[in-house]
Amino acid sequence: MTSTTAETVPGAHMAAEIAAQPGVFRGLLAHRAEIAAVAAQIARRRPRFVLFAARGSSDHGALYAKYLTEVLLQLPAGLVSPSTTTLYGAQPDLTDVLWVSVSQSGGSPDLVEATESARKRGALTVAVTNTPDSPLNQVTELSVDIGAGKELAVAATKTYSATLLALYLLIDAVRGGTAEHAANIGDLADSALTLAEPAVAEAVQRYRFANRVVTTGRGYSSATAAEAALKLAETSYLSARAYSGADLLHGPVAAVDSETAVLAITSAGKGGAAMREVLEVVQGRGADICAVGSAADEVAAAFRIGVxxxxxxxxxxxxxxxxxxxxxxxxxxxxxxxxxxRGLNKVTKTR
Structure with a gap:
């Protein structure tokens, strides 16, 4: 009888990588000066707007960065469709545009091709990846290493959260910030994982037989809602759909009923406050609401996981x-x- 290894214990890699995140955050903060140096070059170029290119979990990181850019930098920002370049051959003028490609592997051919094309068309290009020697890094002028270390589980966990923190540190530094709000993020992450453990265990039993899940959030938390739906779909094969709280009320709420589990991301701030009315409507439809976040106690919900x-x-x-x-x-x-x-690989290559 051979000893049990991580390779034979279901979920062992994912569990380890979730637990590693506080340390990853501390490591990123230790390299903030390198990220600030990239930010200084961006600030000198004074981009007129910002475009983000990404796929999968990284696309949710890009959505988060879009909010950061529009709110903290007061610059217009958008999410690009790489296929407009790779499939349709579009060649817009990108003079004085900041193009940020977000990819954990840096290996997707469509992102590489679209980014290389953007640079030729005048954009200042930046790669935010977990693979410093990736093909994507080789075609950009600047790069940010998220420093998450090798990720063995197919579902992205530490690379996703490290991408978020790296994007925050980059955009905060562009505006001249000192990342003071992130100074203790490693300790807060330790607390988030420890304090939520009993509630998560109870939520697993509560929702293990769910067939349909809606995830929702507003503002910065829209990205978390989108990533939550992806994680539930790819790991548990649940039918999960993400909506912003505003969009949920514009039609999709009609499909919410007592058979629907709703995962609501509700953190303190303007986005979380805007979710209160949304969740009152959803609760009125009979849905089972699980609120997650630092404002979970302030909204209508049947179950809560604090952060x-x-x-x-x-x-x-x-x-x-x-x-x-x-x-x-x-x-x-x-x-x-x-x-x-089933059916998934760590690196998905598209064109």
Whole structure:
């Protein structure tokens, strides 16, 4: 009889990588000066607007960065569609535009091609990746290493949250900030994982037989809602859809009923406050609401998972942690192995 290894224990890699995140955050902060140096070059170029290119979990990181850019930098920002370049051959003028490609692997051919094309068309290009020697890094002028270390589980956990923190540190430094709100993010992450553990375990039992889940949030937390839906779908094979709280009321709420589980991301701040009315409507439809975040106690919900409070613009870095634990627990409770979800690979290559 051979000893049991991480490779044979379902979810062992994902569990370890979730637990590693506080240390990853501390490591990123230790390298803030390198990120600030990249930010200084961006600030000198004075971009007129910012475009983010990404796929999968990284696309949710880009959505978060879009909010940061529009709110903290007061610059217009957008999410690009790489296929407009790779499939349709579009060649817009990108003079004085900042183009940020976000990719954990840096290996997706469409992102590489679109980024290389953007640079030729005048954009200042930046790669935010976990792979400093990736093809994406080789075609950009500047790069930020998220420093998460090798990730073995197929579902992104530490690379996702590290991407969020790296983007925050970059954008905060562009505006001349000193990242004071992130100074204790490692300790807060430790608390978020420890304090949420009993509630997550209870939530796993509560929702293990759910068939349909809606995830929702507003503002910065829209990115967390989108990532939550992806995590639940890819690890537990749940039918999960993400909506902003505003969009949920514009039609999709009609499909919410007593058979629907709603995962609501509600952290302290303007976004969380805007969710109160939304969740009152959803509760009136009979849905089972699980509120996650530092404002979970302030909204209508049947179940709550609290998260330590921080500046609103940093809340997605913390509020995703118990959601990852929930996805892991549900996958195992439903008989799956989140380290090896069916039909998925660590790097997805598209064009």
């Amino acid at each position: 330590p409070a921080t500046a609103e613009e940093l809340s997605p870095v913390l509020e995703i942690l118990p959601v990852q634990r929930l996805a892991l627990g549900l996958a195992l409770a439903r008989g799956g192995d989140p380290d090896n979800p």
